[in-house]
Amino acid sequence: xxxxxxxxxxxxxxxxxxxxxxxxxxxxxxxxxxxxxxxxxxxxxxxxxxxxxxxxxxxxxxxxxxxxxxxxxxxxxxxxxxxxxxxxxxxxxxxxxxxxxxxxxxxxxxxxxxxxxxxxxxxxxxxxxxxxxxxxxxxxxxxxxxxxxxxxxxxxxxxxxxxxxxxxxxxxxxxxxxxxxxxxxxxxxxxxxxxxxxxxxxxxxxxxxxxxxxxxxxxxxxxxxxxxxxxxxxxxxxxxxxxxxxxxxxxxxxxxxxxxxxxxxxxxxxxxxxxxxxxxxxxxxxxxxxxxxxxxxxxxxxxxxxxxxxxxxxxxxxxxxxxxxxxxxxxxxxxxxxxxxxxxxxxxxxxxxxxxxxxxxxxxxxxxxxxxxxxxxxxxxxxxxxxxxxxxxxxxxxxxxxxxxxxxxxxxxxxxxxxxxxxxxxxxxxxxxxxxx
Numbered sequence: 001x002x003x004x005x006x007x008x009x010x011x012x013x014x015x016x017x018x019x020x021x022x023x024x025x026x027x028x029x030x031x032x033x034x035x036x037x038x039x040x041x042x043x044x045x046x047x048x049x050x051x052x053x054x055x056x057x058x059x060x061x062x063x064x065x066x067x068x069x070x071x072x073x074x075x076x077x078x079x080x081x082x083x084x085x086x087x088x089x090x091x092x093x094x095x096x097x098x099x100x101x102x103x104x105x106x107x108x109x110x111x112x113x114x115x116x117x118x119x120x121x122x123x124x125x126x127x128x129x130x131x132x133x134x135x136x137x138x139x140x141x142x143x144x145x146x147x148x149x150x151x152x153x154x155x156x157x158x159x160x161x162x163x164x165x166x167x168x169x170x171x172x173x174x175x176x177x178x179x180x181x182x183x184x185x186x187x188x189x190x191x192x193x194x195x196x197x198x199x200x201x202x203x204x205x206x207x208x209x210x211x212x213x214x215x216x217x218x219x220x221x222x223x224x225x226x227x228x229x230x231x232x233x234x235x236x237x238x239x240x241x242x243x244x245x246x247x248x249x250x251x252x253x254x255x256x257x258x259x260x261x262x263x264x265x266x267x268x269x270x271x272x273x274x275x276x277x278x279x280x281x282x283x284x285x286x287x288x289x290x291x292x293x294x295x296x297x298x299x300x301x302x303x304x305x306x307x308x309x310x311x312x313x314x315x316x317x318x319x320x321x322x323x324x325x326x327x328x329x330x331x332x333x334x335x336x337x338x339x340x341x342x343x344x345x346x347x348x349x350x351x352x353x354x355x356x357x358x359x360x361x362x363x364x365x366x367x368x369x370x371x372x373x374x375x376x377x378x379x380x381x382x383x384x385x386x387x388x389x390x391x392x393x394x395x396x397x398x399x400x401x402x403x404x405x406x407x408x409x410x411x412x413x414x415x416x417x418x419x420x421x422x423x424x425x426x427x428x429x430x431x432x433x434x435x436x437x
Contacts, residue, residue: 053102055087057288059346103330122150123320137392151317152338155352157283158385166299171201181305191307195257205259210252230396235432283313287351310388
């Protein structure tokens with residue numbers, strides 16, 4: 001049967017035994033500055049500490065130092081989880097426990113709908129002065145039906161295709177970005193066919209992970225797992241999900257195009273250093289991940305194309321739990337971090353592509369290049385990729401859970417080698433039945 005609000009919170013409360021202690025000191029203080037430009041946002045005379053919980057790479061390290069220089073009475077401590085799943089588990093557990101959350105908690109778009117069911121546990125971030133800052137669809141993803149805004153948008157994830165130009169050259173394939181974009185084609189089958197040519201002339205896999213390919217494909221489906229009212233589409237009747245699942249496993253396993261890694265695993269991380277794969281789907285935030293994992297490796301580039309048209313993978317928000325003893329100061333910091341000026345700096349640092357309207361129109365953003373990716377004009381490329389996104393797919397409160405079921409099914413076949421496609425899909429159906437009845 002479907003999980004109720006109470007049972008979800010009860011389950012997550014049992015996931016960790018010890019609550020984190022908020023790192024904060026001092027008494028009340030007030031914030032007296034603006035909500036996000038380059039100037040100081042102020043702060044009272046009493047010193048306080050604010051904690052910011054993020055995951056992967058947000059590009060905030062330099063920004064936090066800048067904020068503390070502008071606000072000498074505020075110390076900001078960043079707590080960075082290795083993966084979004086780790087961050088989600090921590091947030092859910094401590095939200096249920098009623099204590100232990102950071103003053104600012106980052107949330108990924110796929111699990112924001114879960115959090116919006118508990119909007120009373122987050123500060124309403126609505127601010128008339130910030131209206132029009134973000135893309136409309138970005139704001140909608142963090143707004144409850146009754147108009148409560150629980151998250152300020154950070155990045156979005158317009159996708160291109162990152163590739164190893166040196167491995168392409170060794171396989172006798174084009175290496176120039178424009179030629180690679182043409183070679184990769186317009187459809188997913190074009191992309192897989194290009195992979196067939198590559199693996200026929202190389203010992204390296206074409207892409208890193210079938211799960212990642214599935215993520216890219218399913219994010220192009222308007223209603224992947226739920227109706228617009230949030231009602232789950234029975235997985236046994238979900239022909240789009242099953243056909244996508246079959247297409248991925250055919251390319252990954254039958255055609256042998258995948259390196260067979262689970263993204264974020266140790267094997268996946270290590271593969272960047274040993275020519276593990278030639279291409280991967282590349283939302284803007286992935287640029288920083290690749291550069292970090294492939295440090296010292298030459299040959300990475302990015303093509304201004306994406307199979308099947310435009311696609312958005314990921315993108316996050318900053319929320320302020322009501323647990324925070326300094327909600328106004330936390331709100332001011334979250335507003336500053338998500339201002340256009342700061343988001344452009346985060347993009348330069350880690351490739352997290354801004355969701356702010358002003359930033360997207362900035363010559364500074366559009367003129368950005370990335371030295372690690374062969375001086376690719378990443379600002380222009382990702383702006384083009386953002387324009388190619390037709391709409392944001394609907395992701396309701398059940399999206400994350402169902403997506404995880406299918407991802408697990410792919411991994412059982414491709415990574416663990418414990419099941420074939422049919423038996424693993426049957427296990428996903430069983431998981432769906434156990435959760436939703």
